[in-house]
Amino acid sequence: MPKILIIEDDTAFCQMLQKFLIKNGFAVSTSYSIKEAEEQLSTSSFDVILSDVRLPKGNGVTLLPQVKKESPHTQVILMTGYAEVRTAVNAIKNGAFDYISKPFTPDEIVTVINNALNTKTTNQQSKVEKPATKAAQNTQTSFLVGESERSKKLQQYVQLVAPTNMSVLLTGESGTGKEVTANAIHKASNRSDQPFVAVDCGAIPKEIATSEFFGHVKGSFTGAIEDKVGHFEAANGGTLFLDEVGNLSYEHQVQLLRAIQERKIKRVGSTKEIHLDLRIIAATNENLLEAIDDGAFREDLYHRLNEFSIEVPSLRERKEDILLFANYFLDRANTELGKDVFDFSEETKQILLDYPWPGNLREMKNVIKRAVLFTQGETVLSDSLSNEVVQGVNGRQEQSFSKSEFEKERIMEALKKTNFNKSKAAKLLQITRKTLYNKINQYQLEV
Numbered sequence: 001m002p003k004i005l006i007i008e009d010d011t012a013f014c015q016m017l018q019k020f021l022i023k024n025g026f027a028v029s030t031s032y033s034i035k036e037a038e039e040q041l042s043t044s045s046f047d048v049i050l051s052d053v054r055l056p057k058g059n060g061v062t063l064l065p066q067v068k069k070e071s072p073h074t075q076v077i078l079m080t081g082y083a084e085v086r087t088a089v090n091a092i093k094n095g096a097f098d099y100i101s102k103p104f105t106p107d108e109i110v111t112v113i114n115n116a117l118n119t120k121t122t123n124q125q126s127k128v129e130k131p132a133t134k135a136a137q138n139t140q141t142s143f144l145v146g147e148s149e150r151s152k153k154l155q156q157y158v159q160l161v162a163p164t165n166m167s168v169l170l171t172g173e174s175g176t177g178k179e180v181t182a183n184a185i186h187k188a189s190n191r192s193d194q195p196f197v198a199v200d201c202g203a204i205p206k207e208i209a210t211s212e213f214f215g216h217v218k219g220s221f222t223g224a225i226e227d228k229v230g231h232f233e234a235a236n237g238g239t240l241f242l243d244e245v246g247n248l249s250y251e252h253q254v255q256l257l258r259a260i261q262e263r264k265i266k267r268v269g270s271t272k273e274i275h276l277d278l279r280i281i282a283a284t285n286e287n288l289l290e291a292i293d294d295g296a297f298r299e300d301l302y303h304r305l306n307e308f309s310i311e312v313p314s315l316r317e318r319k320e321d322i323l324l325f326a327n328y329f330l331d332r333a334n335t336e337l338g339k340d341v342f343d344f345s346e347e348t349k350q351i352l353l354d355y356p357w358p359g360n361l362r363e364m365k366n367v368i369k370r371a372v373l374f375t376q377g378e379t380v381l382s383d384s385l386s387n388e389v390v391q392g393v394n395g396r397q398e399q400s401f402s403k404s405e406f407e408k409e410r411i412m413e414a415l416k417k418t419n420f421n422k423s424k425a426a427k428l429l430q431i432t433r434k435t436l437y438n439k440i441n442q443y444q445l446e447v
Contacts (some may be wrong), residue, residue: 002117003044004028007037007051007060008079017050020106026113034058041067046074048116050109053080053091053099061091068095075116079104092160092308099164115190119163146321150313154181157310162188167260169305170283172312173441175362178283179243181312186239191279194238199231202247202434209252211268214259220269232265232276239279245305246286246297247434257301280305286437287422294423296433315357315364322364326352329365330380333372341372344380351382354393358442408443411436415447 004026008014011032018028029044031037033056037049049067051060060078067074075097091099097116100109146152161168162185170178179198186196204212211221215230231240248256259265263276282305291297315322326344334341344352348371357363371384382390410429418424426436440447 001025001027002047005031005037005040005046005049007031007049007055009033009052009055024110034063037063038066041070045071048113049074049076051076051078053078061094064094064096075119077112077116092164097163115163146318146324148318148320150318151321154310154312158184159188161185161308163190165279166307167280167305169309170281170312171309172285173314173360174285174438175360176312176314177361178312179241181310182241182281182283185281191238195235196239196241197231197235198241198243200243202244206249210255213255214265214267216268217270230267232259233274235278236276237278239281242280242282244284245282246284246288246291253298253301257298257304260304286434290422294421296423315360319353322353323349325361325364326368329368330372333369337373339372340378341375341380342378345382347382348380348385351385351390351393355389356392408445411439411445420447
């Protein structure tokens with residue numbers, strides 16, 4: 001019988017909830033203050049803790065570190081009459097499983113508790129059954145779990161936010177694995193048996209974006225020769241992943257915001273409303289706050305998408321994982337190419353460790369696959385690597401020093417001329433805003 005601890009200073013509500021949960025097959029204890037709860041936690045273990053956020057002389061969030069330290073398998077659910085996104089985000093980032101807003105129905109609280117218990121069981125099984133492989137895979141996904149602190153933090157955030165319905169904004173450089181991270185969140189969520197629809201916002205022509213997102217009916221415009229299901233409708237019940245959301249035009253940002261707010265859409269040319277029940281995960285390699293300052297991105301849409309943010313680190317920021325990921329891609333390349341390459345030579349390993357990986361995991365995948373293709377024996381030698389990678393380690397940066405310095409000077413000069421307005425600076429340099437952001441990150445410019 002699952003053991004529940006309720007921490008609630010409203011005595012009548014606490015006792016009512018206790019009776020209801022006992023009738024539903026739970027063993028329930030109660031505490032009316034933080035101090036009482038700490039005493040119970042020191043002598044007893046619980047499967048789930050239901051805690052009010054606001055309590056006398058403290059709050060439920062401050063209790064989280066103690067719970068996670070003394071009983072890491074215990075799931076914490078916060079009950080709040082102050083249903084603020086910031087409170088929920090802070091609670092989840094500090095280790096809470098989920099939160100539920102008062103007033104809630106009996107069915108809602110039982111569902112949240114059962115979800116917490118199911119996740120607890122799954123996590124324990126994963127720890128017991130986890131194979132001792134160089135590159136671990138998350139359940140049902142190809143989401144890589146590295147050994148670096150940045151990778152562990154990334155995985156922790158995925159596990160924290162996945163069981164909720166919060167919108168997630170993924171940030172990070174191109175090629176870091178934002179779509180894989182989004183898919184991992186979906187697979188670990190309660191929507192895992194529903195569709196995961198990925199959309200590259202930068203690849204959709206502006207003229208047909210409305211139809212692509214919301215669908216259309218036959219005859220609604222020239223070329224609409226049959227009914228079309230849009231991305232929102234295709235993802236209904238599951239997760240819609242909006243990659244490079246910063247590339248959307250202002251007009252389509254408005255349409256996207258309306259769909260998210262109202263939770264309903266209409267196909268182009270139709271008057272029939274389609275109600276939505278889906279989760280939104282968005283990704284960008286731009287600084288959207290700066291895009292907001294530049295007038296290129298809507299602030300209200302940003303806050304809708306950014307209920308919970310996760311930064312996906314670059315490969316340079318998790319060097320401890322480079323050989324883990326290289327072995328993972330080696331296994332994949334063997335499968336795809338029908339090869340039996342088992343390892344990298346010591347020289348090759350050192351090159352992989354020293355290379356800066358500007359294209360991150362996407363680049364590594366391609367580099368390893370090419371190397372496996374050119375390898376004749378069982379070990380990848382350095383001459384199987386592309387010249388770009390080898391030169392990148394053996395002095396390419398030094399050879400291009402003057403060019404890099406010139407480019408940095410041009411960028412800084414353009415930024416100063418435009419009073420550090422990124423959109424205007426990009427136009428002055430005759431490059432896209434996205435490219436400018438990449439260059440700023442590449443050269444680690446302080447702007």
